[in-house]
Amino acid sequence: MVKVAVIGAAGRMGSTVCEAVEAAPDLDLVARIEAGDALDPGTLAGADVAVDFTRPEVTEANVHACLDARIHAVVGTTGWGPDALERVGAHARTAGRSVLIAPNFAMSAVLAMRFAAMAAPYFESAEVLEMHHPDKVDAPSGTAAATARGIAAARAEAGMGAMPDATLSDPLGARGARIDGVPVHAVRLRGLTAHEEILLGNPGEQLVIRTDSFDRVSFMPGVLFAVRHVGERPGLTVGLDAAMGLA
Ligand SMILES: NC(=O)C1=CN([C@@H]2O[C@H](COP(=O)(O)OP(=O)(O)OC[C@H]3O[C@@H](n4cnc5c(N)ncnc54)[C@H](OP(=O)(O)O)[C@@H]3O)[C@@H](O)[C@H]2O)C=CC1
Numbered sequence: 182m183v184k185v186a187v188i189g190a191a192g193r194m195g196s197t198v199c200e201a202v203e204a205a206p207d208l209d210l211v212a213r214i215e216a217g218d219a220l221d222p223g224t225l226a227g228a229d230v231a232v233d234f235t236r237p238e239v240t241e242a243n244v245h246a247c248l249d250a251r252i253h254a255v256v257g258t259t260g261w262g263p264d265a266l267e268r269v270g271a272h273a274r275t276a277g278r279s280v281l282i283a284p285n286f287a288m289s290a291v292l293a294m295r296f297a298a299m300a301a302p303y304f305e306s307a308e309v310l311e312m313h314h315p316d317k318v319d320a321p322s323g324t325a326a327a328t329a330r331g332i333a334a335a336r337a338e339a340g341m342g343a344m345p346d347a348t349l350s351d352p353l354g355a356r357g358a359r360i361d362g363v364p365v366h367a368v369r370l371r372g373l374t375a376h377e378e379i380l381l382g383n384p385g386e387q388l389v390i391r392t393d394s395f396d397r398v399s400f401m402p403g404v405l406f407a408v409r410h411v412g413e414r415p416g417l418t419v420g421l422d423a424a425m426g427l428a
């Protein structure tokens with residue numbers, strides 16, 4: 182049995198992860214950690230793996246606390262920048278433990294990101310539209326940021342230049358945020374869960390890649406896969422695609 186602690190256990194994702202772990206015959210939920218609880222070997226209760234779905238401003242400290250307690254970490258919380266990833270990667274290596282951070286654990290989103298990167302060199306234009314529930318605290322979504330970075334990297338590798346865009350005046354930011362040169366647009370709408378469209382355009386044609394998570398159960402197979410396999414890859418792994426050997 183793999184012993185699992187869930188950090189952020191009272192949240193939308195954390196509570197769904199607790200249910201999924203409890204329903205899995207090979208996993209044992211040993212700790213539910215909520216905001217205000219200490220994060221130390223005592224509260225982590227002998228866990229082998231901790232799963233973090235909290236908030237961008239606390240997740241890095243949580244991962245360091247897990248590594249100090251010699252526990253692997255699976256992280257879905259968004260907001261990771263390169264410096265934080267570097268720090269956590271170094272800590273994981275010295276602790277001899279593993280960390281898996283993925284902006285999205287849904288298979289449809291993982292594949293949409295891969296397909297977007299594959300398609301990017303073949304289209305002049307690419308833009309990312311992410312659409313979420315209005316209780317989400319960060320924008321753009323971690324998934325959209327990762328998608329845009331993947332598109333930009335594929336375009337750069339193919340030697341492509343800037344996308345066509347004649348906009349000279351945009352005082353209100355209507356053209357969206359730019360991530361590595363790729364426009365990213367965020368919608369917050371009651372009724373939505375987590376959705377993304379990647380729009381790719383050429384003269385006379387368009388490719389739309391769309392992923393929809395209608396329910397948070399969509400993330401659970403990926404989270405449970407990560408819990409079961411995180412310890413097999415030393416140090417830091419970013420992205421479920423890398424953990425699954427798709428990258
Ligand atoms: N990778 C993926 O597949 C997915 C990632 N996400 C990401 O996961 C994160 C959480 O999303 P969601 O569940 O919707 O958010 P919620 O706000 O519903 O849940 C976050 C929970 O974490 C708690 N929390 C805050 N700080 C701490 C702390 N230091 N220790 C323990 N618990 C803490 C919050 O408590 P309180 O409310 O009291 O602050 C809250 O209960 C977001 O970054 C989101 O983008 C979401 C869906 C899928």
Ligand SMILES: O=C(O)C1=N[C@H](C(=O)O)C[C@H](O)C1
Nearest residue numbers: 259284285317322323324375
């Ligand atoms: O906050 C959410 O809900 C989600 N967050 C992640 C993100 O920011 O990409 C994953 C998914 O989009 C749901």
